[in-house]
Amino acid sequence: MTTIIPAVNRPQQAVFEARHLIDGTWRTSADEATFDRLSPAHADLVTTAAKGGVAETEAAIAAARKAFDDGRWSRLSGKDRATVLLKVADLIDRDRARIALADTLESGKPIAQATSEIEGASDLWRYAASLARTLSGESHNSLGDDMLGVVLKEPVGVAALITPWNFPFLIVSQKLPFALAAGCTAVIKPSEMTPSSTVILGELLIEAGIPDGVVNIVLGYGDPVGTTLCESADVDMVSFTGSTAVGKAIVSAGAGTLKKVSLELGGKNPQVVFPDCDLDDAADAIVFGVYFNAGECCNSGSRIIVHEDVADALSEKIVALSEKVAFGDPLDPQTKVGAIISDTHFAKIDGYVSAAREAGAEVRLGGEALQVPGLSGRFYAPTVVTNVNSGMAIAREEVFGPVLSVLTFKTIEEAIDLANDAAYGLSAGVWSDDIHTCLAFARRVQAGTVWTNTWMDGFSELPFGGVKQSGLGRELGRYGLEEYLEVKTVTMRIGRSRAPWVA
Missing domain, CATH: 3.40.605.10 (Aldehyde Dehydrogenase; Chain A, domain 1)
Structure with missing residues (x-):
């Protein structure tokens, strides 16, 4: 059950008149x-x-x-x-x-x-x-x-x-x-x-x-x-x-x-999760990374590549946390996820989820419009899609919505190959308590920014941009x-x- 923040009363405000x-x-x-x-x-x-x-x-x-x-x-x-x-x-x-x-x-x-x-x-x-x-x-x-x-x-x-x-x-x-x-x-x-x-x-x-x-x-x-x-x-x-x-x-x-x-x-940013990391920390950062700004973010952590030994456990944690994320009226300070920018973009998001479902993926959570009491705008439910393979559009293309794709791997070589198997190269993340694993991944992944054991920390002093497309x-x-x-x-x-x- 998704956590929903209903409409708040807001004072009447004059329409903003914008000029050149x-x-x-x-x-x-x-x-x-x-x-x-x-x-x-x-x-x-x-x-x-x-x-x-x-x-x-x-x-x-x-x-x-x-x-x-x-x-x-x-x-x-x-x-x-x-x-x-x-x-x-x-x-x-x-x-x-x-x-x-x-x-x-x-x-x-x-x-x-x-x-x-x-x-x-x-x-x-x-x-x-x-x-x-x-x-x-x-x-x-x-x-x-x-x-x-x-x-x-x-x-x-x-x-x-x-x-x-x-x-x-x-x-x-x-x-x-x-x-x-x-x-x-x-x-x-x-x-x-x-x-x-x-x-x-x-x-x-x-x-x-x-x-x-x-x-x-x-x-x-x-x-x-x-x-x-x-x-x-x-x-x-x-x-x-x-x-x-x-x-x-x-x-x-x-x-x-x-x-x-x-x-x-654009970006189709992977987070690779190894079994030796703290799964609770990873799950929280993954939920933040995919729902921040309703997923309408070039840095969205929209696909995770998780070791098969911990894939089920991590997916359960992500679904449980996703249900606690407050979706709803953006004028309420408690809200963490607001509305989708336009009808056209809403349809695009839903189209990716529907196509993945038809291709054999499992929608573990969401995958539908969200009704917010007192509001008639566009909201999309927090969505987790598992049983995804690298050939699906939802795993390769930028959805730009609150939708997470979950893929699995066995070896670090396979994980790096999956991470790099996209036209994009904006950012990437790695979760492991082994510094050697983190450095090996950071040096070989094709991305302009690599986060280790965190996601989307940014500073004015550090450059930002991507490779490939x-x-x-x-x-x-x-x-x-x-x-x-x-x-x-x-x-x-x-x-x-x-x-x-x-x-």
């Missing part, structure tokens, strides 16, 4: 077009946003281009850029409750989780501020008495930042402060399903004193806003977080200008800053020591 931020001013669309966002949990109107087109996108690009080229931001000292970033972090902390509520209403995520994400976002801004002040290149004093080499690191230019709906404020904060720390200007396109918190960020940037045109926001759909950003010769790079399919389309769209592309894409480049850490930099070599001859080429 272009060259320091808030604007509606030239044709006055708008689009609405209904809360996925409550099914009522929460946002009306300006619907951008080519004209608004091109105006934002032109503003970012001018702001970069005239040096109003790119030529500031690291100290001056850091000062603004630190002000933004303070303002995020001040408005944490407002931002969290916007994300909860538009995405369906629990309010307690959203609040924690906003706290993490302000830390990202502070960390990026530290990078702005410590950015440095190299010098080479070993090229001979008459030569000196200097390697400069310079901002790439105008960055288009295209962000997803599952972590609206957190992911824009994994991109924008690093771009700004490097000296870039930006045009942001948030998901059409979750525009509000990015608009609020725009308000905070203005309050913090960001110069006009340095950060621009265009609301709307991938076509035409995202397409225009990717194809424009005045955009120097695109940073995108979202599905692998859209990531491939972005690479194609940017090919005409050979712009730099950074992609954080999970993406290109890295976010966070010093590597996150490097994404927004170009390297320039300056070779200097000292004095007039060069021998003439023509005698």
